[in-house]
Amino acid sequence: MKGWLFVMAIVLGSQGTVLAADPRYPDWPCNQIKVPEMSVAAVWAGPPVDDVANVLAVQAGGSRTMRDYNSDKAITVRYGFDVTPSLHLSASAMRTGKLDSANEPLSEVWIGNNVFRNIGSPFSTIHQAEIGELDAGYRWSNGHVVAAAGRARYRDNDPRADNTRHFTYYQIEGMLNLTRQFYGAARFSTLQVDHGYPLTGIGNLYRYFLGSLRTKDMQRMTVGGGYRFNRSMVLKLDYTLEDAKLTTGASRDTQMISFEAALGF
Numbered sequence: 695m696k697g698w699l700f701v702m703a704i705v706l707g708s709q710g711t712v713l714a715a716d717p718r719y720p721d722w723p724c725n726q727i728k729v730p731e732m733s734v735a736a737v738w739a740g741p742p743v744d745d746v747a748n749v750l751a752v753q754a755g756g757s758r759t760m761r762d763y764n765s766d767k768a769i770t771v772r773y774g775f776d777v778t779p780s781l782h783l784s785a786s787a788m789r790t791g792k793l794d795s796a797n798e799p800l801s802e803v804w805i806g807n808n809v810f811r812n813i814g815s816p817f818s819t820i821h822q823a824e825i826g827e828l829d830a831g832y833r834w835s836n837g838h839v840v841a842a843a844g845r846a847r848y849r850d851n852d853p854r855a856d857n858t859r860h861f862t863y864y865q866i867e868g869m870l871n872l873t874r875q876f877y878g879a880a881r882f883s884t885l886q887v888d889h890g891y892p893l894t895g896i897g898n899l900y901r902y903f904l905g906s907l908r909t910k911d912m913q914r915m916t917v918g919g920g921y922r923f924n925r926s927m928v929l930k931l932d933y934t935l936e937d938a939k940l941t942t943g944a945s946r947d948t949q950m951i952s953f954e955a956a957l958g959f
Contacts (some may be wrong), residue, residue: 748773749786766791766822768802774829782831789824795850805846805861806885806893806912808903813859813892814852821850825861837870837877848891861887878919885912890941896934896950909946912938926958 749772768791774784790801795812796819803810803823812821827844846861865883872878885893890908902909918932934950 780833782829782833784829785827786829787824787826790822792820792822795819795821805863806891806895806909808892808894808899810848811892811903812850813848814850814857815854817854818850818852818857821848823848837868839866839868841866859887859889859891861885861891872919875922876919877922879917881914881916883914886910893938895936895938895948897936897938897946897948902946908941909938910941912936928954928956930954930956 749770768789770786770788772784772786774782776782788803790803790810793799793801793812795814799811801810801821801823803825805823805825810821810823812818814821823846825844825846827842829840829842831838831840841864843864844862846863848857848859848861850857863883863885865881867879867881869877869879887893887910890910892903892905892907893909893912894903895909895912895914901907914934914936916932916934918930920928920930922928930953932950932952932954934952936948936950938946938948940946
């Protein structure tokens with residue numbers, strides 16, 4: 695099955711929307727305050743490092759933030775440091791905690807363009823997930839290369855079946871400033887899950903996430919470029935090709951062209 699998506703977006707927000715306050719962590723998913731946890735010497739025996747960042751966040755793991763239906767909290771931990779002014783390494787781990795599936799059907803942890811949800815029978819009342827990830831980034835005067843690799847696990851308490859799923863994913867991205875205003879970028883990512891899971895990707899949400907179809911393998915390639923008018927305004931154009939396979943053996947291929955205008959103030 696092949697499909698096309700055309701997306702146009704206009705983004706308005708603070709300056710952080712366009713240029714992150716700390717450009718080394720543009721995809722950090724939590725807004726909790728960063729808290730120092732340990733010294734570099736405790737985990738690093740190499741040359742002195744220039745900068746260290748530690749994060750610890752404890753919160754409700756479900757999407758209904760006004761109430762917590764389970765005392766088991768979500769925990770997010772990240773440890774990162776600069777080996778050199780150009781090379782940054784980090785490791786992170788996240789868990790949703792045990793979610794009450796009836797009252798907290800969706801997690802706040804994302805994978806494959808969607809959150810974790812219960813895939814068990816109606817007798818399954820609790821679901822949870824954990825993710826661990828390693829990241830590396832190298833930056834130079836007019837560009838960067840960043841890469842990530844991780845593993846994830848989904849579980850529930852279904853008494854009728856073992857619905858445990860194991861995920862493996864990685865991605866690599868490169869960006870190059872062609873001029874002071876123009877830049878080009880490319881990203882490749884892949885995700886595999888044993889026995890399949892409801893993964894949306896850039897496909898149809900109702901068909902691939904809320905429906906009964908399960909995706910076991912997904913690969914995505916994106917190429918694009920942008921123009922920076924100034925530090926507060928950016929235009930970006932991307933082309934994405936996503937190839938995925940279902941547990942039935944069928945393929946689901948989607949292509950997307952997206953245009954985005956971002957304005958910070």
